[in-house]
Amino acid sequence: MDRRVPFFLVSAVVAFLLVIPSPEKFRGICEVTGVVYIILAALTALDSFGKPD
Amino acid sequence: MELGVIIVVVVALAFDYTNGFHDAANSIATVVSTRVLSPRSAVAWAAFFNFVAFLVFGTHVASTIAKDVVLQDVLTIGVIFSGLIGAIGWNLITFWLGLPTSSSHALVGGIAGAAVARFGGHVLVEEGLRKIGVFIVLSPLIGLALGLILTLVIFRLFHRVHRVEALNKGFRRAQLISAAAFSLGHGANDAQKTMGVILAVLIASGHVAKDGGVPLWVVLAAHTAIGLGTLSGGWRIVKTMGSKITRLQPVGGFAAETAAAVTLFFTSANGIPVSTTHTITGAIVGVGSARRLTAVRWGVAGRVVWAWVITIPGAFVIAATCSLIVKAFA
Numbered sequence: 001m002d003r004r005v006p007f008f009l010v011s012a013v014v015a016f017l018l019v020i021p022s023p024e025k026f027r028g029i030c031e032v033t034g035v036v037y038i039i040l041a042a043l044t045a046l047d048s049f050g051k052p053d
Numbered sequence: 054m055e056l057g058v059i060i061v062v063v064v065a066l067a068f069d070y071t072n073g074f075h076d077a078a079n080s081i082a083t084v085v086s087t088r089v090l091s092p093r094s095a096v097a098w099a100a101f102f103n104f105v106a107f108l109v110f111g112t113h114v115a116s117t118i119a120k121d122v123v124l125q126d127v128l129t130i131g132v133i134f135s136g137l138i139g140a141i142g143w144n145l146i147t148f149w150l151g152l153p154t155s156s157s158h159a160l161v162g163g164i165a166g167a168a169v170a171r172f173g174g175h176v177l178v179e180e181g182l183r184k185i186g187v188f189i190v191l192s193p194l195i196g197l198a199l200g201l202i203l204t205l206v207i208f209r210l211f212h213r214v215h216r217v218e219a220l221n222k223g224f225r226r227a228q229l230i231s232a233a234a235f236s237l238g239h240g241a242n243d244a245q246k247t248m249g250v251i252l253a254v255l256i257a258s259g260h261v262a263k264d265g266g267v268p269l270w271v272v273l274a275a276h277t278a279i280g281l282g283t284l285s286g287g288w289r290i291v292k293t294m295g296s297k298i299t300r301l302q303p304v305g306g307f308a309a310e311t312a313a314a315v316t317l318f319f320t321s322a323n324g325i326p327v328s329t330t331h332t333i334t335g336a337i338v339g340v341g342s343a344r345r346l347t348a349v350r351w352g353v354a355g356r357v358v359w360a361w362v363i364t365i366p367g368a369f370v371i372a373a374t375c376s377l378i379v380k381a382f383a
Binding site for chain 2: 022040
């Protein structure tokens with residue numbers, strides 16, 4: 001498996017976990033960042049860009 | 054103006070000067086390594102955009118440093134001085150150890166440590182610290198994602214250009230714009246931290262009202278200090294940085310600088326002090342991971358993570374010790 005997939009998924013989890021301590025005003029940006037990383041992980045898993053390791 | 058106030062203002066501006074000196078390499082190393090500009094011209098380019106940042110962005114980050122780390126009532130001149138010494142001391146130790154720590158995080162840890170040692174833990178402003186803490190981790194993540202996405206978009210837009218050399222030739226010029234944008238973001242975020250320290254000491258000494266804004270002379274002094282720091286010494290570091298990252302092509306340099314600049318514009322506009330070094334590091338990792346993960350220097354990334362973990366506690370302890378010494382002699 002492309003090693004970027006777990007890397008992006010871990011990044012997504014970290015971004016979502018940051019929602020908990022984040023002040024309300026910035027929770028949206030944490031969530032959007034998490035969603036973007038999930039999309040990147042999905043695209044990578046589908047081999048939509050780049051070359052795997 | 055009292056001697057104590059003048060000393061703290063001078064130390065804060067010296068802190069700002071060293072910040073420009075060290076961080077100039079982040080914004081212009083790729084421009085130098087691809088020989089778009091000579092080191093001296095590149096430094097002058099960065100210094101100019103560091104300085105004019107005050108015309109573009111407000112002073113929200115300065116307000117966060119002055120008002121959202123600890124309660125304003127406990128920000129005495131002694132506490133601010135101790136916080137500054139904690140930040141500078143931590144920077145010197147980590148410079149000696151070769152750790153890529155953030156001056157911004159050191160400043161926050163220093164102010165918090167000095168105030169807690171003097172007055173106790175209840176003086177910390179929880180919401181402000183949560184905002185700063187969240188973006189210590191989030192700003193490199195945003196930079197990384199933007200760097201990656203921008204690289205993919207560029208390659209998709211220019212996929213008909215089969216010769217990489219031709220693509221890089223075009224992006225050599227574009228790097229002038231991306232480096233200027235990053236320098237603008239650097240000036241906006243980092244110079245404002247110094248403004249925040251000076252604002253805090255002016256409020257503590259009664260020269261500015263508690264709900265007052267940053268005086269214009271403070272804005273100009275902080276931007277001048279960071280610009281002069283960049284101008285006077287940065288080119289030496291740029292030479293080293295430029296040779297270290299020659300693997301980053303002009304396309305990648307453009308994407309990384311633009312991604313980091315966008316992140317800094319967002320955080321500066323929202324009053325969030327972040328590390329410009331960590332943001333550009335995240336963006337460079339993003340550009341590298343567009344190809345494959347092994348293209349990324351994980352040793353550097355790992356050291357940045359360690360720097361996240363230890364900087365605020367480290368500066369906290371030094372500043373707290375300094376604060377207790379100041380208290381004993383006061």
